Amino acid sequence: MRTWMILVLAGAAMAGGAGLPASAQDQQALVARGAYLVNGPAACGNCHTQKNPDLSPRNDMFLAGGERFDTPVFTAYSRNLTPDKDSGIGIWTDQQIIRAMREGVTKEGETLGPPMPVPTYHNMSDDDATAIVAYLRTIRPIHNEVPESKYKIPLRPMNNAKGLPAPPKSDKVAYGGYIVNAIAHCFECHTTPNERGEPDFASHLGAGGFPLPVWPVLSAKPGTIIYSLNITPDKETGIGTWSDDQIKRVITEGIDKDGKQLFPLMPFAYFKKMTPEDLDAIVAYLHTINPVRNKTEPNPTLQSLLK
Ligand code: HEC
Ligand code: HEC
Known part of the structure; x- marks a missing residue:
C-alpha cells in the first residue's frame, strides 16, 4: 500500500468522516463512485465473480475471476x-489497469479478447476509469490462479483511449448514451452478429440475436x-410498444x-443498483x-435451465 493511502485511511479512521481533510474526502468520493460503477451499471462481477449453482455470485470469490x-x-x-499480489492485479499500476x-x-x-467489453470501456472517462481502479484497490485480495484463455480468432488491441469527460447529467439522452456505450456494454450483448460472428454495430445496433453461452455451473445443460x-x-x-x-x-x-423471468446473463441484479436518474437516462x-426489424430466437425459461 502506498504511504499516502495509509495516511488517508488512518486519517479517515481518526476523523470518522465529517472532519476529514479535503483530499481524504475526495478519495472517499472516488472509491464510492468506483464501487457504484463496478457493482451497478458496469456489472464487472457478472463475468469476474464465479457463480453458485443457483446463479447467485459466490461471495467467497468476489471479483476473483x-x-x-x-x-x-x-x-x-x-x-x-x-x-x-501473485494472482490478481495487486502490483499493477493504475495506468496499467486503466489500459x-x-x-x-x-x-x-498481451492483448485481451472477448467477452471483456474493451470496445465499450474504450469510451470511459478518465474520472470513471480512475474511480474504478481506486475501488478495486479496496476489495479483499483473493488468491486465485486463472487458466489461460484460448482464442481461434485474431485479437486486436484498441488505439489510445481519449478519456473524454462524461456528458453532463442534465443532458439526459447524452448521459444515457454514455452509460450504455461506455459503462454498461448493452450493445456488446444486444447487437446482431455479422457473418464473422462479431456484433454488427453499423447496421444492427441493439437488434438482438447475439448468441451467449450459459455459465458452466449449469453443466447439466x-x-x-x-x-x-x-x-x-x-x-x-x-421494445417500441413498451412503457x-x-x-x-x-x-x-x-x-x-x-411477466417472464429472464436469464441473468442480462445483468439485471447489477443494474438494480443503478440510481433512478441513471436508469431514466x-x-x-x-x-x-x-429502430431495426429483427425477430430473435425465443429463449428457454430460467426455471427449465436451473433444473
Ligand atoms: C462480459 C464479461 C466481462 C465483463 C462485464 C468485464 N470483464 Fe474484465 N475480463 C473478462 C474476460 C473474459 C477477461 C480475460 C480476457 C482474456 O483472457 O483475453 C477479462 C480481463 C480483464 C482484465 C485483465 C486482467 C489481467 O490480469 O490480465 C481487467 C483489468 C479487467 N478485465 C477488468 C474489468 C473491469 C474493471 C470490469 C468492469 C468495469 C470488467 N473487467 C468487466 C470479462 C469481462
Ligand atoms: C451480458 C450480456 C447483456 C448485457 C451487458 C445486457 N443485456 Fe439485456 N439482455 C441480455 C439477454 C441474454 C437477454 C434475454 C434474456 C432471456 O431471454 O432470458 C436480455 C434482455 C433484455 C431486455 C428485454 C427485451 C425483451 O424483449 O424482453 C431489455 C430491454 C434489455 N435486455 C436491455 C438491456 C440494456 C438497456 C442493457 C444495458 C444497460 C443491457 N440489456 C445489457 C443480455 C445482456
Missing part, C-alpha cells in the same frame, strides 16, 4: 481483479445458448412485459436509437 466462457471460437476465463480496461492491453503487453433480444424501438420485434416502466422493470428485475437514450 476464473469464470469460463465457451464458444465455438474461444474458451475464455475472466481474470482475477482483486489486489492479490487493460480501455485498450485491452495487459501489464505484460452443456452447450445451451441464450440469444440477446431486440432492444431497438421497433414496434413489432423490439418506460416496463423497460425499467426488465432492466432492473429481469421481468419482461409479459438509459431509457431516454434507448428511445432515440434507430
Whole structure:
C-alpha cells in the first residue's frame, strides 16, 4: 500500500468522516463512485465473480475471476481483479489497469479478447476509469490462479483511449448514451452478429440475436445458448410498444412485459443498483436509437435451465 493511502485511511479512521481533510474526502468520493460503477451499471462481477449453482455470485470469490466462457471460437476465463499480489492485479499500476480496461492491453503487453467489453470501456472517462481502479484497490485480495484463455480468432488491441469527460447529467439522452456505450456494454450483448460472428454495430445496433453461452455451473445443460433480444424501438420485434416502466422493470428485475423471468446473463441484479436518474437516462437514450426489424430466437425459461 502506498504511504499516502495509509495516511488517508488512518486519517479517515481518526476523523470518522465529517472532519476529514479535503483530499481524504475526495478519495472517499472516488472509491464510492468506483464501487457504484463496478457493482451497478458496469456489472464487472457478472463475468469476474464465479457463480453458485443457483446463479447467485459466490461471495467467497468476489471479483476473483476464473469464470469460463465457451464458444465455438474461444474458451475464455475472466481474470482475477482483486489486489492479490501473485494472482490478481495487486502490483499493477493504475495506468496499467486503466489500459487493460480501455485498450485491452495487459501489464505484460498481451492483448485481451472477448467477452471483456474493451470496445465499450474504450469510451470511459478518465474520472470513471480512475474511480474504478481506486475501488478495486479496496476489495479483499483473493488468491486465485486463472487458466489461460484460448482464442481461434485474431485479437486486436484498441488505439489510445481519449478519456473524454462524461456528458453532463442534465443532458439526459447524452448521459444515457454514455452509460450504455461506455459503462454498461448493452450493445456488446444486444447487437446482431455479422457473418464473422462479431456484433454488427453499423447496421444492427441493439437488434438482438447475439448468441451467449450459459455459465458452466449449469453443466447439466452443456452447450445451451441464450440469444440477446431486440432492444431497438421497433414496434413489432423490439421494445417500441413498451412503457418506460416496463423497460425499467426488465432492466432492473429481469421481468419482461409479459411477466417472464429472464436469464441473468442480462445483468439485471447489477443494474438494480443503478440510481433512478441513471436508469431514466438509459431509457431516454434507448428511445432515440434507430429502430431495426429483427425477430430473435425465443429463449428457454430460467426455471427449465436451473433444473
Ligand atoms: C462480459 C464479461 C466481462 C465483463 C462485464 C468485464 N470483464 Fe474484465 N475480463 C473478462 C474476460 C473474459 C477477461 C480475460 C480476457 C482474456 O483472457 O483475453 C477479462 C480481463 C480483464 C482484465 C485483465 C486482467 C489481467 O490480469 O490480465 C481487467 C483489468 C479487467 N478485465 C477488468 C474489468 C473491469 C474493471 C470490469 C468492469 C468495469 C470488467 N473487467 C468487466 C470479462 C469481462
Ligand atoms: C451480458 C450480456 C447483456 C448485457 C451487458 C445486457 N443485456 Fe439485456 N439482455 C441480455 C439477454 C441474454 C437477454 C434475454 C434474456 C432471456 O431471454 O432470458 C436480455 C434482455 C433484455 C431486455 C428485454 C427485451 C425483451 O424483449 O424482453 C431489455 C430491454 C434489455 N435486455 C436491455 C438491456 C440494456 C438497456 C442493457 C444495458 C444497460 C443491457 N440489456 C445489457 C443480455 C445482456
